Amino acid sequence: xxNKTLFILVIVLSAQAIFAQQTDFDAVxxxxxxxxRDFSEYLVQLAWMNYxxxxxxxxxxxxxxxxxxxxxxxxxRDVQASFNLNESNLRGVDTSGNxxxxxxxxxxxxxxxxxxxxxxxxxxxxxRVDIAEHRVNQQKLSLRSETxxxxxxxxxxxxxxxERALVEQELNNTFIIVQQLYKSDEKTLEEYTTASAAYYQxxxxxxxSATELxxxxxxxxxxxxxxxxxxxxxxxxx
Numbered sequence: 001x002x003n004k005t006l007f008i009l010v011i012v013l014s015a016q017a018i019f020a021q022q023t024d025f026d027a028v029x030x031x032x033x034x035x036x037r038d039f040s041e042y043l044v045q046l047a048w049m050n051y052x053x054x055x056x057x058x059x060x061x062x063x064x065x066x067x068x069x070x071x072x073x074x075x076x077r078d079v080q081a082s083f084n085l086n087e088s089n090l091r092g093v094d095t096s097g098n099x100x101x102x103x104x105x106x107x108x109x110x111x112x113x114x115x116x117x118x119x120x121x122x123x124x125x126x127x128r129v130d131i132a133e134h135r136v137n138q139q140k141l142s143l144r145s146e147t148x149x150x151x152x153x154x155x156x157x158x159x160x161x162x163e164r165a166l167v168e169q170e171l172n173n174t175f176i177i178v179q180q181l182y183k184s185d186e187k188t189l190e191e192y193t194t195a196s197a198a199y200y201q202x203x204x205x206x207x208x209s210a211t212e213l214x215x216x217x218x219x220x221x222x223x224x225x226x227x228x229x230x231x232x233x234x235x236x237x238x
Contacts, residue, residue, distance in 0.1 A: 025137040028144055039235040040151055043224055047147040050225025057132075057139040064132035067126035095110070143223070149221045157213040164206035168199070175199040 029048045036042035048054050178195040181187040217228050224231070 020195050023137075026142055028137075028140045036233075039233055039237075040148055042235075043220075043231075044144050044147045044231050046224040046226060046231070047143050051143060051223055054071075054139055054143060057136045059230050061129070061132035064129045068122070068129050071121050071125040147220075147223050150216070150223055154213070154220045156218040157209065157216040160209045161206065161213050164202070164209045168202040168206045171195075171199040171202045 029044055030036055030041055032045050032049050036045055175195045175198070178187050178192055182189070182192040221227055
């Protein structure tokens with residue numbers, strides 16, 4: 001009895017956990033008109049607003065919805081009504097007193113295939129709308145992840161440049177001191193060469209890190225659709 005109760009409890013908790021993990025895609029990317037929680041969320045908003053793939057996904061979803069509405073009315077296209085009036089009746093009763101029947105004919109032409117398959121066509125249309133919506137949601141997830149990764153890479157590259165610049169400055173100061181002492185024969189050639197090599201290596205590392213920062217900035221600008229200098233937000237750090 002205890003094992004059965006425990007089993008049921010595990011099933012209930014598992015079901016609740018699965019339900020709790022359902023994604024709210026409307027919250028993956030905050031609406032543009034909503035104030036972003038922080039600067040990174042603001043960059044995600046910019047990416048969603050400016051990145052062409054996002055617009056394409058949303059337009060495809062709108063097209064699928066419009067197509068589905070048209071499919072639901074498609075059966076009306078194949079319904080044709082006809083009306084024929086017997087011309088002899090327009091002249092009235094003839095000399096022999098004859099009246100021609102029927103006085104008029106009404107007909108309706110139906111395409112039974114389209115009518116009978118309309119329900120399934122509507123289901124297909126609804127599934128296409130769902131597929132387009134899933135693509136929009138996938139774009140939201142992918143764009144959010146890519147934007148945050150590029151923002152993280154940019155911040156990392158920026159911090160590395162700062163650290164490289166400090167190291168370069170310290171080694172430059174050391175090199176200047178060693179150079180002066182070498183001139184007064186207080187340092188050997190080996191010590192001078194070692195200090196010089198360390199300084200120029202640090203300088204090269206700083207230049208490389210500055211280039212990597214530029215590349216990271218270009219990648220971030222690509223996805224948000226703006227130059228970094230154009231981004232305006234209270235929490236932006238230069």
